[in-house]
Amino acid sequence: MSLTSSLNQAMAPLMPHLMLAPILLPLLTAALMLLMREDRQRFKLIVNMGSTLLGLGVSLALLGWADQQGAASTMDVYLAGNWPAPYGIVLALDRLSAMMLVLASTIALASSVFAAARWHRAGVHFHPLFQLQLMGLCGAFLTADLFNLFVFFEIMLAASYGLLLHGSGRARVQSGLHFIAINLAASSLFLIGASMLYGITGTLNMADLAQSIPMIVEADRGLLHAAAGILATAFLIKAAIWPLNFWLVPAYSAATAPVGALFALMTKVGIYVILRLWLLLFGMDAGPSAQFGSLWLIVGGMVTMVFGAIGMLGSQRIGYLAGYGAILSSGSLLAAAGFGQPLLTAGLLYYLPSSTLAISALFLLADLMDRWRNDGASQAPFADDEAPFLTAELVPAVGLNLDQDEEVLTGQVIPAAVALLGLAFMACTLVITGLPPLSGFVGKFAMLTALLNPFGLGQPGAQPAGAAGWMLVALLIGTGLLALIALTRAGILHFWATYDRALPQLRVLEGLPIAFLLGACLLLTLQAGPVMRYMQATADALHAPGLYVRAVMSARPIPGPQAPRIDPAKEAP
Template identity: 60%
Template sequence: MNLTHHLIVAPVLLPLATAALMLMFGEGRRGLKAVVNTLSTTTGLCIAIALLLRVQAGGPEAFGIYLPGNWPVPYGIVLVADRLSALMAVLAGAVGLAGLLYALARWQHAGVYFHVLFQLQLMGLYGAFLTADLFNLFVFFEVLLAASYGLLLHGGGAARVKTGLHYIAINLMASLLFLIGVAVLYGVTGTLNMADMAQKLSLVPASDRGLLHAGAAILAIAFLAKAALWPLNFWLPPAYAAASTPAAAVFAILTKVGFYAILRLWTLCFPESAGDSAGFGGEALIWGGLATLTFGAVGMLASQQLARLAGYSVIASSGTLIAAIGFDTPLLSGGALFYLASSTLAGCALFLLVELLERAREVEADPPEMDDGNYALPAFFDAEPPAGTNLDDDEEALIGRAIPAALAFLGVAFIICTMVIAGLPPLSGFVGKLAMLGTLIDIGTAPAWTLFALLIVAGLFAVTALMRVGIRHFWTTQDRPAPRLRVVETLPIAGLLLALIAMVWQADAVLRYTRATAESLHTPTQYIDAVMGTWPVPNPVAASGAAP
């Protein structure tokens, strides 16, 4: 076992150790906590990227299996790094780093344990994506949810408390259903290891098949509630709108955790080879996803606040993904995974932009100087208009006016987010939707054509809603002074936008990766054989024959 093998457990242990270390710092020393948090989060992202590169280099059947307790499968904890979990870990690290950098400007000072909760949130996310058994999936779910409760209430205020109680109540109910579903499945199969469970499903007698389906359905409801499936998503827009900006940005990936769990278990346990259980619940996923996509698109069109609009865009994204995987088509799932990465990064960037755009609308005529050591974006040089230039009623030049750098940055960032979320060419949102649309035409069924039409209509609704917001924020600002932005607030947004542009630049390579991921998911025997064929590391003392 070499050092790179231990990278699989590092994303879980690193934030846990970082959170424990920062607790030792006490309630003060926030500057030191910020440095430690940033270093740890950046390292976690680098480790996730290393895992992704490792599984990519290993080919379609590459799996990294780690036994933390060195117990044989299926009796001990198992962590698995495959194409899907590595992709989700990279997205979690990228979203986490962006939210943290943004919080360094203001929001880290709004509460005592922000940095600790943030690291526990990352630990839960990484663990949920890497674990290979249902019980530990439940544990990591609860870790990330407990941290999200604190982050949602971070900063205080009546709105956060009210929506936070709704958020906590629905997630506690989902967790209860999670436990019930796990208990039923354990009673039927006698195991909690996902690979072992998938292997034993064919041995379940016909008399217990109904109980098996009931347990799977209860578990699916718990995951779909977390994935914001309609009508279980009423809590999401107000909760995400009320949350602090960095917390809402990180929450952009929380619904994807529920989607990940559905995708992992559904393709693993109910493939075409599952006999009477093959494709169980596929129709429900398709029509539930279509309803969720419709609800999200209409919600975006009806929203008057940008924060709520961003929340509904997350719902529309979740509905698109759930409906797409319900068709059980590898090519469609590959396009959906590309769309997943694109929509997650764009949603995170949009949530970070919300506060900056609202602050720009409320800027004072003479903004105060920043005294906290952060530099503001400079304004472009505004020279006197040359002689003969056309002037308006205030004797100001109609053409050649300098655009302040802050306003230009906000405008460009908002346009890119709009194009990605709406699926307009040539950015990554268009590539993901185009990959799905082409496959839906080939499928040709009524549900496929319905999803085809809804993807186009939802894009139209999204671009209409976002253009309306853009007009309100950018075309009616002539009487307001230029906003002042901190560089540390703009860096994470710029990084996310560059990642979205890089996805277009390397669209063919990313699509190959996501399609290979989908092929691996729809061939579950590869996952099952890799996990069940892993053996504990021999005791070196016992192997050498020496006395203990």
């Protein structure tokens, strides 16, 4: 403990400046790679993976700094232009934003390694677009005002347009056009909602908005709610709420595997912004506007859960199952967030990274399983023997030389590639459906416990479950069962049914990212106690918006050097 405290004290002067690294590092990396010729793919690959790995290290350092023991709310505020809030650009780091940074960096690292096996050469400018996408994600998690949130959203979306079309093909172009159209509409709604809020309150700083909303005159409150509703629609499109999620499954399943895995995180950007803004602007301290929109979140989330579960039940392609799984996860998070209870918020915060990691792994698995089902046919623009320099073959186990009678009794050893695919698919199924013993079960169990016993820890503002709470309990269990049926059926088709096909040929760079993502789910399970305490502290801080407001509004610029004072008497001739 003393060593940790000493290390934190030694790094304290550097930590505020380190908040810039998740934004500047991918920006500078993308700029460097744009200056290189397109045929230098090997060097770009190394730079991309190295930068992403360094970003993960920075995110973990920020996570450790944000989780200072004994602090109810650990906030770091960085005034980028050295202007006080609400006049200048403000970055804010707390437990929630630090957690999202680590999640984004983890998935980005796995996606970049998987892309190294084949997909990064399917088109031009993959690596710069990948880093710009990462920059937009990290900026959205760190910014503390709506204007810069819009800027980072647009950076993220502009990069995603290119990444979705990476690899070309009719399906990607068609889905890409739909994706671009719906996101342009969401950006327009974002601008309209933010403009209306600025016209009513005179500010776009999130903390300043939280101070202004309780003091809005009653005549303007209806206009305020309309502006918030328009703004929320833009975020709910990104969060894949029904019926605004028709674009997600075709787009995400048409994208290349590493891009689909990274896109699984983009739905959680909408969840993050809704959690941040709704609890900050319309929490219990918002006066007459307190809890505005909670019913819409609950009902919309529940309908989205049903839609996602039915979509999974009606799908057989692994990519479609992953896409509908992302919708089901988002619906569960939105419905739970709408109750506005700290215990339930802590449960959904635990479930958020678990489900996102598993869905990202499933998108990567979809490419390998589809390639195996098609007898090794690849959608990549080059043959398997032209793999990049970092690849190596996983050596499949050789079957035993048994007579036919002995084979009936003992069978054959499962090849290593098939065992890897099967175990990974089983782990994804357990996490997504919320079955024990992995982290998906812990997250769902925490949410169910909070719904059935909201007074367990004497949390302020806890309410009995009621009809909506019981309905969410039924949906968490029922949709998990439907997802289990769908994924089990797909597993039987791919692993149990007999096909006359060759064994899957997997590369190390294709197996390691999947193992890395599922290993993170296992780590969340093994460290469930400390992680749940972290999530509870995060939820408590979110439900006490005054802590965030005071931290941002009290941040003061660093005084500049003062000019030496000149004595006029001494300067006189």
